[in-house]
Amino acid sequence: MMRQYELLERVAAYNPNVDEALLNRAYVYAMTKHGGQKRASGDPYFSHPLEVAAILTQMRLDDATIATALLHDTIEDTDATRAEIDQMFGPKIGKLVEGLTKIGRLAFVSQADKQGENLRKLLLAVAEDVRVLLVKLADRLHNMRTIHWVPVHKRGRIAQETMEVYAPLAGKMGIFWMREELEHLAFHVLHPEEAAFIEGKLADKRAEVGSILTDIETELSERLEASGIKAKVMGREKKPYSIFAKMQRKAINFDHLSDIYGFRILVDTTADCYAALGVVHTKWQSVPGRFKDHISTPKQNGYRSIHTTLVGPRKQRIELQIRSHEMHRLAEYGIAAHAFYKDGKMVRQGELARDSEAYSWLRQTIELLSDVDGGAAEFLEHTKLELFQDRVYCFTPRGKLIALPPGATPIDFAYQVHTDVGNTCTGCRINGHSRPLVTPLQSGDEVEIVCKEGAHPPSAWNALAVTGKARAAIRRANREQDRRKFARLGRQLYEAEVVRRADTDIPSLGVAAERLGHPDTESLAYAIGSSAMSASDALAALGFDAGEAPPSAAPANGVSVKIRGHGEDLPITFSPKHTTIPGDRIVGVLQPGEGVMVYPAGANEALAAVAADPHSWVDVSWDLSESSGTLYKAVVRVVAKNGSGVFADLAGALKASQSDLSELTVVMKTPDYRELNLHIEVRDAAHLSRVIEHLQRLDSVVEAARASH
Structure with a gap:
């Protein structure tokens, strides 16, 4: 286990002004609080937060982050309190530690709900201070490094969560070395046989390749040096999980892979990147369709590099990455590389470069939290969708760049522009031509969204949308639309009940809502329309007699719910077993949570439903005052x-x-x-x-x- 002075030396190596007193207090406090606690391996529990802190020193993070790493499990696993940590280390560190504390005392319906709620809490904390995420990723990394000590029945769930959430989250933040290690460790737990097979194949490949890699490195270096470009050339081997993922994605076997080995060229400036590209493309033939310029168009997490594939010196394909040393640092450490340093100086209090692409993605993801009705499991689903996607870059007619996942449609594009644009979208033009809203978008497309005031998204769009943001907005809009429909139905049902009783003392719906403790009229109307309570029950709660059950035929006074068609204004559905058209005599049956099912008068199903519950009868009639255009x-x-x-x-x-x-x-x-x-x-x-x-x-x-x- 690392000693106290060793931790201080690690921090001092990159931050000569280290706050030794703060780190010493955190070290002693955490060690004391964890006391005799043991990890599954039998090691002292304090070895875990200490290793988490050590990982963060590799990323050259500030004193407060290192202290938070030491303290991150104290509130969750010991008798420490937020107030105590605030008092000893200040409220900023206290808030960081609390942001890392799981929600462990609530009853969840499913593991997905628990996982989603913890992720929701984590991302809310990250939105305020990204250091919470950096500590969490380091925490997960050390847990994965020691997962072989965890009981077998728990390993799969932890590894799956790592693969689905934390590894891609590290990638979205641009911390590629951590993403690769998390994927590597989780891959060996989830697919041990495949991992062993690929590692065996890689060993055979290394023996077969021999000195070829060194020879190619030398030739590339000499060619660049002869052109006056100062460059560092490094060969690299694909990671086993990356190979496995490509084999699955392309449906090919190991022997058909042509890009197991690649090379990285590091130069001093952006201009040198393009100069180096010119040298290698002049000397060796490039492979068509295998060129990407992420310098002029960075990835969403801020990643910048040129990717190209050549037919190299030995007549074999060579993947090349060309980037500056600064780009390489950002590629390896992502948001951590520039969050706390400016002009070589430590940025105090964890100030975040909030204009970074990675943080921009994070803010967009946090917007999903506004959809509180969706539940934790739905939030988890949307976040996973966002985490797993690469980008397609499209443009608005004014030239604004919109990044979307592969397979995204104009529906996703519209919601990425603005939620209101998505909700009122009725059509689109791609590159000046009208196209269906389900058309998959390609990089470089110019997309114009056609909107219509008063339009709302069909529920079927939820299955067509690719992005979590679009799906969340569509579900939210559909819920709001349904709520308005149910509320309108509830008003009509209440009015019909009042007219049927012919009692002048019955209060209006607004007065009834106030007396029954509803926040507004809409709330009571929705409750009646969705069958949470009947209009008769509402009146009974106000002290009026329940009255007789509604008649099983059209009322003499003509009071009825007016309908036009297939649920245009009300939650109305028509019996699938019968054909019913405007002008037919019809009856309605109120179905809890679904609205009114319409039947032809005398239908056996309607009579049976009313016999089971007389209050489910709804008098309905066609509203023929205005044609709806429905067939x-x-x-x-x-x-x-x-x-x-x-x-x-x-x-x-x-x-x-x-x-x-x-x-x-x-x-x-x-x-x-x-x-x-x-x-x-x-x-x-x-x-x-x-x-x-x-x-x-x-x-x-x-x-x-x-x-x-």
Whole structure:
């Protein structure tokens, strides 16, 4: 276990002004609090926070972060309190330690809920101070380094969480060395046989390659030096997990991989990067489609480098990365490389470069937390979606760059521009041409979103969206839309109940909401509309008699819920077993949480539902005051003579009556006649009558009538 003075020496090596008193207090306090606690390995528990602190010294972090690492488990695993830490180390360190404390005392429905809530708490703390994340990643790294001491039944869950959340989170923050090690350690736990196989293949490959790598390094170095470019050339081998992931992604075996070895060229300036690129492309043939300039277009986490693939000196493919030394430092340490240093000086109190690309991504992810109704598991799902994606770069018509994951559509683009743009999106133009909203976007596309005031996103978009931000916004908009529909239904149900009772003393819905303790009228209306309580129950709670159950037929006074169509203004659904069109006599059954199911009058299903619960009956009627433009399905039974041209006659009659045929079924055929079911689309009962009239006029039609509905 590292000694106290050794930790101080590590920090002093990069920060001569180290606050020794602070680190000494933290060291002694944490060691005392953890006392006789042991890790699964049998080592003193304090060895863990000490190793976490040691990892952070490699990243050259400030004194407060190192102290936080020493203290990070004290509130969670000892009798230490936030107040005590504030008193001894200051409120800033106290807040950092609290941000690292898991939520352990709540009852969660599932492991996903617990995992999601802890991630939510962590990211909220990270949004205020990124050092929380750096300590958490170092904490997870040491836990993974010692996972072989953890009981076998727990290893898989820890490794899966590491692979799905913490490794990609390190990558999003640009800390690539940590991402690679976390992936490596988790890979060996989750896929031990595959890991052993790939490592065996790599060993064979090294023996086969021999001195080729050194020879290529030498040739590249000499060629660059001859061109007056000061460069450092390094060969590198792909990590086992990276190889495994590519084999899975490309569906190829190990022997078909051509990029197991690559080379990195480090130069002094950005200009030298492009000069070096010119040298290698002039000398060796480049592979088409294998060039990426992440200097002019950095990745979302701030990563900058040129990637190219060449047919190299030995006529084999060589992957090259060309970057400056500063770019390399940022590539390895990411947000930690520039969060605490400016002009070679320590930035006190963990000031964060908040304009960095990595932090910009983090802020966008935190926006998902506003969707509190979605729950912790939903937040975890969205965050994983964001963590696992690379980027596609598109542009708005004004030239603003929008970064999206592969497979993203204009729907995702619209929500990335602004939530209101996504919610009112009705169409798009890609590179000046109208395209479907489900069109996958490509890097370089210019996307123009067409919006319409008052529009709202269909629920089906949730399955089409790729980004967590879009999915969260769509779900939130759908929930708000449903809430408005249920509230509108609740108002009508309350009004119908008041009219039915004909009691002038019954209070208005607003007064009722206040008396029943609801925050506003909308809340009580939603409760009634969603069947959390019935209008009758609400009146009973106000002291009015429950009254008789609603009648099982249309009321004499004509009070009913007015509907236009398929849930345009209300949570209305139509029975899938029946065809119902405007003008039919209809009844409604209130289904808890789903709204009103509409049936034809006399339908057995409706009668059975009302028999089970008389208060579920809802008097409904068509609102024919304004056409909604909705088409409804109806079935017409036709008996026609056999002969040529029958189907042409039927099609002509449908066209003349302005109806479309969606399906045709032959029910029966005899030598002289055939019976058909025509599934057509009509506006209302009057339109259906005109269709039947046109069919009956045909000489080939013996009988035409609406099929039983």
